[in-house]
Amino acid sequence: MRRFFPLLRVFSVLLIGFSFCLAVPMAVSWYVDDGAHSAFDEAFLVTLMCGLALFLATHRERREMKVRDGFLLVVLVWTLLPLFACLPFWLHLDISFTDAYFEAASGLTATGATVLSGLDHMPLSINFWRTFSHWIGGMGVVVLAVAILPLLGIGGRQMFRAETPGPMKETSLTPRIAETAKGLWVVYLILTLACGLTLWTLGMQPWDAAMHAFTTMGLGGFSSKDASLGHFNSVEIEIAVMGFALLSGMNYATHFLALRQRTLSPYRRDAEIPYFLGVLAISILALTFYLQALGVFGEFGTALRYVAFHTISLATSLGLTTADYGQWPFFAQLWMLFLGSFIACSGSTGGGIKMIRAMILYKQLYRELLLALHPNAIWPVRIRSAVVPQHVVAGVMAFGFIYMVTIVTLTLLMTASGMDIVTGFSAIVATLNNTGPGLGQVGPAATFAVLSDFQTWLCALAMLLGRLEIFTLLVVLIPAFWRK
Amino acid sequence: MKILILGAGQVGASVAEALASEANDITIVDQNREFLAALADRLDVRTVTGNAAYPNVLREAGIEDTDLLIAVTQSDQTNLVACKIARSLFNVSTRIARLRSPDLIEPGLLSNENFAVDYAICPEQDITDYIVKLVEFPEALQVLEFANGKVTLVGVRAKPDGLLVGKPIRTMREHLPAGVDARIAAIFREHQPIEPDGNTVIEPGDEVFLLAASRHIRPVLKELRRGREPVKRVMIAGGGNIGLRVAQALEDRYEIKIVEFDRRRAELIAGKLAHALVLSGSATDENLLAQENIDEIDMFLALTNDDEDNIMAASLAKRLGCRRVLALINRRAYADMVQGGPIDIGISPAQVSIGALLTHVRRGDVVKVHSLRRGAAEALELVAHGDKNSSKVVGRRIEELPKIHGAHIGAIVRTGKQAEAVLRDGIVDYQRIERVIIPHHDTVIESDDHVVVFCVRKREVAQVEKLFQVGFQFI
Numbered sequence: 007m008r009r010f011f012p013l014l015r016v017f018s019v020l021l022i023g024f025s026f027c028l029a030v031p032m033a034v035s036w037y038v039d040d041g042a043h044s045a046f047d048e049a050f051l052v053t054l055m056c057g058l059a060l061f062l063a064t065h066r067e068r069r070e071m072k073v074r075d076g077f078l079l080v081v082l083v084w085t086l087l088p089l090f091a092c093l094p095f096w097l098h099l100d101i102s103f104t105d106a107y108f109e110a111a112s113g114l115t116a117t118g119a120t121v122l123s124g125l126d127h128m129p130l131s132i133n134f135w136r137t138f139s140h141w142i143g144g145m146g147v148v149v150l151a152v153a154i155l156p157l158l159g160i161g162g163r164q165m166f167r168a169e170t171p172g173p174m175k176e177t178s179l180t181p182r183i184a185e186t187a188k189g190l191w192v193v194y195l196i197l198t199l200a201c202g203l204t205l206w207t208l209g210m211q212p213w214d215a216a217m218h219a220f221t222t223m224g225l226g227g228f229s230s231k232d233a234s235l236g237h238f239n240s241v242e243i244e245i246a247v248m249g250f251a252l253l254s255g256m257n258y259a260t261h262f263l264a265l266r267q268r269t270l271s272p273y274r275r276d277a278e279i280p281y282f283l284g285v286l287a288i289s290i291l292a293l294t295f296y297l298q299a300l301g302v303f304g305e306f307g308t309a310l311r312y313v314a315f316h317t318i319s320l321a322t323s324l325g326l327t328t329a330d331y332g333q334w335p336f337f338a339q340l341w342m343l344f345l346g347s348f349i350a351c352s353g354s355t356g357g358g359i360k361m362i363r364a365m366i367l368y369k370q371l372y373r374e375l376l377l378a379l380h381p382n383a384i385w386p387v388r389i390r391s392a393v394v395p396q397h398v399v400a401g402v403m404a405f406g407f408i409y410m411v412t413i414v415t416l417t418l419l420m421t422a423s424g425m426d427i428v429t430g431f432s433a434i435v436a437t438l439n440n441t442g443p444g445l446g447q448v449g450p451a452a453t454f455a456v457l458s459d460f461q462t463w464l465c466a467l468a469m470l471l472g473r474l475e476i477f478t479l480l481v482v483l484i485p486a487f488w489r490k
Numbered sequence: 491m492k493i494l495i496l497g498a499g500q501v502g503a504s505v506a507e508a509l510a511s512e513a514n515d516i517t518i519v520d521q522n523r524e525f526l527a528a529l530a531d532r533l534d535v536r537t538v539t540g541n542a543a544y545p546n547v548l549r550e551a552g553i554e555d556t557d558l559l560i561a562v563t564q565s566d567q568t569n570l571v572a573c574k575i576a577r578s579l580f581n582v583s584t585r586i587a588r589l590r591s592p593d594l595i596e597p598g599l600l601s602n603e604n605f606a607v608d609y610a611i612c613p614e615q616d617i618t619d620y621i622v623k624l625v626e627f628p629e630a631l632q633v634l635e636f637a638n639g640k641v642t643l644v645g646v647r648a649k650p651d652g653l654l655v656g657k658p659i660r661t662m663r664e665h666l667p668a669g670v671d672a673r674i675a676a677i678f679r680e681h682q683p684i685e686p687d688g689n690t691v692i693e694p695g696d697e698v699f700l701l702a703a704s705r706h707i708r709p710v711l712k713e714l715r716r717g718r719e720p721v722k723r724v725m726i727a728g729g730g731n732i733g734l735r736v737a738q739a740l741e742d743r744y745e746i747k748i749v750e751f752d753r754r755r756a757e758l759i760a761g762k763l764a765h766a767l768v769l770s771g772s773a774t775d776e777n778l779l780a781q782e783n784i785d786e787i788d789m790f791l792a793l794t795n796d797d798e799d800n801i802m803a804a805s806l807a808k809r810l811g812c813r814r815v816l817a818l819i820n821r822r823a824y825a826d827m828v829q830g831g832p833i834d835i836g837i838s839p840a841q842v843s844i845g846a847l848l849t850h851v852r853r854g855d856v857v858k859v860h861s862l863r864r865g866a867a868e869a870l871e872l873v874a875h876g877d878k879n880s881s882k883v884v885g886r887r888i889e890e891l892p893k894i895h896g897a898h899i900g901a902i903v904r905t906g907k908q909a910e911a912v913l914r915d916g917i918v919d920y921q922r923i924e925r926v927i928i929p930h931h932d933t934v935i936e937s938d939d940h941v942v943v944f945c946v947r948k949r950e951v952a953q954v955e956k957l958f959q960v961g962f963q964f965i
Contacts, residue, residue: 376767382778384753384760384768393761 011067021057035131042129049093113139118227118442144224227325227442255322257353321345325442332449357440497563504840577606613843660688672702683946727773728794785811
């Protein structure tokens with residue numbers, strides 16, 4: 007047990023830090039006096055006490071963490087923090103602990119699948135906490151910690167490696183990991199501020215603007231309104247949200263470089279962006295024409311408005327909605343859901359397998375076909391001018407495989423527990439990709455409240471798997487991890 | 491002239507050979523004793539064994555009274571250091587260095603304060619440019635440019651059904667489009683030059699050298715090859731320095747397949763090429779060639795560093811149905827043996843790269859020197875200076891010039907008095923109009939004319955240079 011003490015010490019520091027995140031909605035609750043502050047008081051105190059107790063028990067262990075400790079820490083953070091984050095929901099709202107945990111996990115993993123309804127009449131602080139957790143989770147609680155933990159003299163690099171999404175983890179932006187993390191957070195902060203101010207000037211109330219900026223930049227999906235973004239019924243707001251969702255779906259490292267060098271050239275050099283924007287543009291146009299041909303919308307402009315918003319929202323794993331696309335032809339719904347599994351760029355706040363992996367998988371497929379024609383050919387998989395080493399390609403293929411296996415397994419478990427296939431499958435895909443709304447009974451007009459407790463836990467698991475890119479969670483489950 | 495050559499590799503040896511026959515004192519430095527011994531056996535040169543980057547070795551090689559330093563060792567670094575030493579310690583007046591890496595061509599880096607390189611040459615790049623031209627003009631044996639690309643010289647082999655064959659060459663102009671002029675500068679029949687005049691009749695198998703303004707060369711060649719398809723698919727054997735450079739230069743415009751034997755090297759070049767298909771295997775493996783549809787390939791380039799491999803691979807490709815094959819051949823004996831036989835074009839890398847070097851060595855005002863027929867003949871671009879009194883050429887009609895047997899003037903590039911406005915990088919620039927003149931017996935040479943002279947044998951070169959020198963007594 008002692009070997010976990012250094013790890014637990016780091017976790018305790020994180021937990022104390024997280025308790026102050028809870029203090030933000032608590033302050034909001036006190037300020038607007040919405041009647042929910044007792045729940046936040048208790049949640050804050052419980053989290054702080056747990057953190058302090060753990061810290062006191064373990065603070066004497068000042069050993070450097072190992073890589074495998076990093077993996078375990080990340081898993082602990084993502085599974086245990088929702089436990090504390092869900093306290094306000096559980097204490098204040100009339101819902102089961104399962105639903106509360108689901109809601110908190112959905113918030114921190116920036117998924118946006120909700121079990122709550124009647125949002126319009128909820129206390130402001132509850133909605134604020136839901137979207138604020140998106141924002142914290144969007145960039146990763148751990149990356150935030152990386153900016154602070156090195157100051158405490160505990161290994162940051164291991165954690166960063168386990169956390170950052172995408173296969174090419176070796177590229178460092180700055181020599182020091184803490185500098186990198188800080189830089190990324192500054193970019194995140196600037197973009198969020200810009201998003202919030204834009205929404206405010208476009209006519210949102212200040213609180214709504216803040217909450218929707220959080221949800222947009224974290225690519226979460228919670229809204230303070232039952233009708234989601236459709237509540238505002240404003241083309242300008244939709245365009246602004248689309249724009250910031252696209253920015254957030256790109257690699258933050260690219261934003262960081264562009265900001266530091268004050269040029270746009272990093273965007274031109276980014277290998278993912280052309281595919282990211284290209285696939286989206288083609289999908290939007292194709293779906294618009296498809297829906298127009300089927301006569302779903304009267305005017306082309308209206309069709310384009312709704313298709314563009316939902317395609318971008320679902321593909322980037324944002325998950326805000328402006329209309330009930332559950333009424334659209336099934337093909338369109340499925341396509342948008344499917345896009346969410348690979349569109350977001352690596353290093354973004356989006357979900358799915360990430361564009362870079364999709365590109366590598368595609369190029370590897372092409373390579374195999376080419377080798378069938380030219381057995382002697384040497385055809386490396388390349389991203390821009392860089393050759394992707396074969397061991398990385400193999401890792402990506404394993405990742406793609408485990409991603410499919412996860413979907414199939416969890417879908418099977420959903421149907422085994424009595425769920426229909428459309429709802430079961432789409433709920434798993436939507437949560438594994440951290441998108442949010444699914445199809446059928448969990449479609450845009452409904453909530454995840456229809457799920458049984460078992461199914462809710464399955465979806466919560468899918469969210470965590472998706473956010474941790476599956477491998478991180480699986481690695482701590484294999485016996486070799488626990489051997490000395 | 492006292493010349494010091496550093497490096498006795500392929501380039502060094504062929505430079506030594508070219509210059510030794512022109513009454514120069516030559517010393518060669520190399521670390522490899524055997525290379526030097528082999529050279530000393532063949533040529534009248536002095537050899538010194540040692541590292542060319544050390545002042546002591548250079549002093550021993552007599553650098554103190556050297557006029558020209560040619561640093562052509564394998565290593566860019568050694569060449570740079572040698573030039574620096576030659577300038578700083580020994581004050582050698584002209585320093586030429588071979589620099590393989592394009593990274594070193596930075597502004598200011600090679601200036602006298604820094605590495606002190608007067609002329610940087612890159613043989614690989616010269617050979618690459620040369621081969622790329624041959625792919626662009628697939629019917630040519632050689633494509634060479636003069637006067638900043640204004641004039642082009644093309645060597646072609648006359649085909650039995652060709653346009654020029656069996657007719658006196660004065661009828662050629664009838665076949666060319668209006669306004670297009672070209673001149674037949676030389677004809678080689680069975681390796682022997684014949685002096686062409688208007689009544690010469692071209693026979694099948696002759697090597698014909700055509701000189702024309704560069705913008706006319708495409709219509710001229712188009713006339714010659716009527717009905718033949720342009721090159722689309724190219725296969726390269728050997729992914730070494732030259733193979734890779736050629737593939738990079740061609741891959742955007744042609745379908746390229748490149749065969750490399752060493753698997754590691756193949757993986758390396760595959761990472762550097764965007765579209766070309768890299769194949770791992772031997773270019774002399776007929777199964778591999780057949781599998782890659784060699785009979786559909788328009789041009790096969792054998793560019794390994796092994797003469798025998800190149801000849802065998804190219805011959806095999808030809809036999810398996812490739813339309814046109816080209817091989818790099820270092821040994822002249824081999825090249826003469828196979829060119830025109832199984833292999834369409836044999837290129838001597840040393841002779842290609844030496845042209846750039848010879849330009850800096852030659853006396854007078856030589857702008858450009860190209861070796862023809864693997865060193866047997868030479869084409870020079872000279873600038874005529876002075877006036878009717880000081881120069882033996884300026885102000886005279888061509889028929890008045892002293893006759894040098896085997897040498898004649900092919901083209902003149904004249905810079906006009908008027909300037910024309912040209913838009914360059916968004917800035918209007920005034921540039922003198924340059925005119926390409928295909929001279930006749932009564933054309934008068936003016937001062938500052940660039941004159942392209944064709945020498946069918948090398949021994950006339952010195953006489954030509956002397957002719958263009960401005961007489962001392964008049965300066």
